[in-house]
Amino acid sequence: MAGKSGATPATYSPSLTTSDKKKKPPLFNEDWVRPDGRAFQQCRPAFFRTGAVNAASGSAYAEFGNTKVIVSVFGPRESKKAMMYSDIGRLNCNVSFTTFATPVRGQGSDHKEYSAMLHKALEGAIILETFPKTTVDVFALVLESSGSELPVIISCASLALADAGIMMYDLVASVSVSCFSKNLVIDPISEEENNQDGSLMITCMPSRYEITQLTVTGEWSTPKINEGMQLCLDACGKLAKIMRSCLKEAASDSQE
Amino acid sequence: MREIQLPLSQTQKVRLQKALETLESLSRKVNSDASVIVADSIHVNHEDGVLKGHGTADLNGEVVATLCGVVERVNKLVYVRALRAKYKPEVGDIVIGRVVEVAQKRWRLYINYNQDAVLMLSSMNMPDGVQRRRTALDELNMRRIFEEKDVVCAEVRGFQYDGLHLQARSRKYGKLNRGQLLTVPPYLVKRQKQHFHHLEEFGIDLILGCNGFVWVGEHVEAKDDMIEDEVSQSDHQVLLPNKNSVSLEEQEKNYTILETRKYICRAANAVRVLSTLGFNITLEIIKGIIDLSLSMNIDIHDMLGSEFGVLVAEKEAERRSSNKKKR
Numbered sequence: 001m002a003g004k005s006g007a008t009p010a011t012y013s014p015s016l017t018t019s020d021k022k023k024k025p026p027l028f029n030e031d032w033v034r035p036d037g038r039a040f041q042q043c044r045p046a047f048f049r050t051g052a053v054n055a056a057s058g059s060a061y062a063e064f065g066n067t068k069v070i071v072s073v074f075g076p077r078e079s080k081k082a083m084m085y086s087d088i089g090r091l092n093c094n095v096s097f098t099t100f101a102t103p104v105r106g107q108g109s110d111h112k113e114y115s116a117m118l119h120k121a122l123e124g125a126i127i128l129e130t131f132p133k134t135t136v137d138v139f140a141l142v143l144e145s146s147g148s149e150l151p152v153i154i155s156c157a158s159l160a161l162a163d164a165g166i167m168m169y170d171l172v173a174s175v176s177v178s179c180f181s182k183n184l185v186i187d188p189i190s191e192e193e194n195n196q197d198g199s200l201m202i203t204c205m206p207s208r209y210e211i212t213q214l215t216v217t218g219e220w221s222t223p224k225i226n227e228g229m230q231l232c233l234d235a236c237g238k239l240a241k242i243m244r245s246c247l248k249e250a251a252s253d254s255q256e
Numbered sequence: 257m258r259e260i261q262l263p264l265s266q267t268q269k270v271r272l273q274k275a276l277e278t279l280e281s282l283s284r285k286v287n288s289d290a291s292v293i294v295a296d297s298i299h300v301n302h303e304d305g306v307l308k309g310h311g312t313a314d315l316n317g318e319v320v321a322t323l324c325g326v327v328e329r330v331n332k333l334v335y336v337r338a339l340r341a342k343y344k345p346e347v348g349d350i351v352i353g354r355v356v357e358v359a360q361k362r363w364r365l366y367i368n369y370n371q372d373a374v375l376m377l378s379s380m381n382m383p384d385g386v387q388r389r390r391t392a393l394d395e396l397n398m399r400r401i402f403e404e405k406d407v408v409c410a411e412v413r414g415f416q417y418d419g420l421h422l423q424a425r426s427r428k429y430g431k432l433n434r435g436q437l438l439t440v441p442p443y444l445v446k447r448q449k450q451h452f453h454h455l456e457e458f459g460i461d462l463i464l465g466c467n468g469f470v471w472v473g474e475h476v477e478a479k480d481d482m483i484e485d486e487v488s489q490s491d492h493q494v495l496l497p498n499k500n501s502v503s504l505e506e507q508e509k510n511y512t513i514l515e516t517r518k519y520i521c522r523a524a525n526a527v528r529v530l531s532t533l534g535f536n537i538t539l540e541i542i543k544g545i546i547d548l549s550l551s552m553n554i555d556i557h558d559m560l561g562s563e564f565g566v567l568v569a570e571k572e573a574e575r576r577s578s579n580k581k582k583r
Binding site for chain 2: 057058075076077078127131133134162163164165166167168169170171205207208244247248250251
């Protein structure tokens with residue numbers, strides 16, 4: 001193997017994931033420490049700021065540890081695609097990654113799956129009846145990705161929508177947990193996400209205590225799911241507080 | 257609106273803060289703590305009965321906000337005025353728009369509203385000034401009047417089944433050229449008696465569109481006296497407009513002298529300063545800023561600097577407090 005890779009030209013480097021997988025599992029046993037030194041049920045410090053993009057009608061920037069996301073909202077504006085008359089507005093979501101988002105330089109392309117999930121998570125919170133015949137475009141750009149991008153994107157997008165003055169029932173906060181055999185780890189980073197047994201993401205409107213989206217992947221037992229959901233809901237409530245204080249700040253600034 | 261984004265030195269910061277505080281103390285105190293964000297509950301007195309207005313919803317018998325903004329109360333009505341919202345047209349508003357599409361007998365204009373506005377061919381005066389039925393030929397020649405990306409000034413006519421309609425039935429409306437279009441938040445432009453202004457001393461026109469589009473351009477004479485000339489040439493104009501070959505004479509006619517251009521930039525920068533500071537945009541204030549910049553010999557590009565911004569804020573505070581005293 002070693003001789004083979006030595007013979008190949010330097011431009012080709014075999015992916016390290018296979019060898020990594022073998023090494024990693026012992027790390028995630030009973031008494032492992034998370035790579036960034038957090039406790040299992042401790043989220044990364046969150047930072048929000050509205051008004052990141054001047055050209056958009058509303059925008060927000062979010063930073064969770066090394067995951068950095070910028071979301072801009074355009075509209076409500078006339079639907080560009082010729083479409084049937086509709087009583088309710090349309091929500092159009094798009095998530096894309098920059099070329100330098102991941103440690104390995106990527107393509108920086110659109111992410112279809114995340115786009116669809118973002119749409120699902122937000123559409124329940126927006127009062128679409130208030131802008132018939134028009135479209136709201138939500139563009140999320142991941143500047144740097146280091147795990148749990150989707151929850152960050154969703155939270156950030158709801159902040160951007162609020163900034164754009166679009167009617168919503170409530171802010172949407174989102175948190176994910178990863179499951180490692182016995183342990184539940186909140187707000188996982190990419191390294192943890194790659195080795196998880198299962199993941200659970202909850203998107204909720206905290207002040208109404210309503211859930212707009214729930215995603216579960218991998219192996220879960222019923223008590224684990226319950227525990228994970230409680231954990232997520234609790235974290236969502238706290239996250240929403242941070243988001244609200246950010247909006248409040250912006251509102252009191254513009255009062256001047 | 258955003259925080260004021262100017263690179264300020266320490267003393268400038270203090271001065272700006274002081275000016276803003278004076279302004280704040282002058283404004284009404286009523287709404288000072290009425291700002292809400294999404295899903296905040298709004299305190300209401302249920303015994304009096306409430307009418308839930310725009311931006312509010314009902315949650316378990318409580319009134320909650322669905323927008324970020326300021327709570328306004330009018331008798332029983334409770335509504336939320338959004339801080340950053342699109343323009344809401346009202347009939348009779350003067351707006352400036354940009355043509356996005358030339359369609360069947362109509363132009364579609366972007367006016368910073370939820371939907372594009374419609375300007376029908378039939379609801380505008382023809383450039384030749386004759387009143388007649390619009391023929392198929394006129395329809396074919398629509399691009400000669402307005403093209404895509406042209407800036408057009410018009411009046412809001414009303415809502416029809418197919419959207420918002422505009423009209424341009426006067427000489428003062430129509431295509432705008434030789435100037436600058438500025439976009440500011442719509443709430444900075446208040447509805448007034450007069451939205452068309454001619455600043456004679458500078459030879460420029462200033463149009464304050466209610467939708468937050470402000471036009472600063474070279475003064476154009478209202479061409480009432482020229483109608484007759486044009487009628488005689490109307491056949492030329494409709495049938496043989498040769499767009500590409502602009503004659504030398506034409507070019508000379510379209511030339512704006514440097515002096516005027518400078519004034520246009522000065523006025524435009526005055527509007528920009530006002531919009532970064534978040535002050536209302538009126539003729540009087542713009543004139544004040546231009547005069548201030550001229551009297552202090554400030555270069556056009558320096559008008560956007562932080563020093564001038566602070567100066568304008570101080571001036572404005574002074575002006576408002578003196579207005580207050582007069583009253």
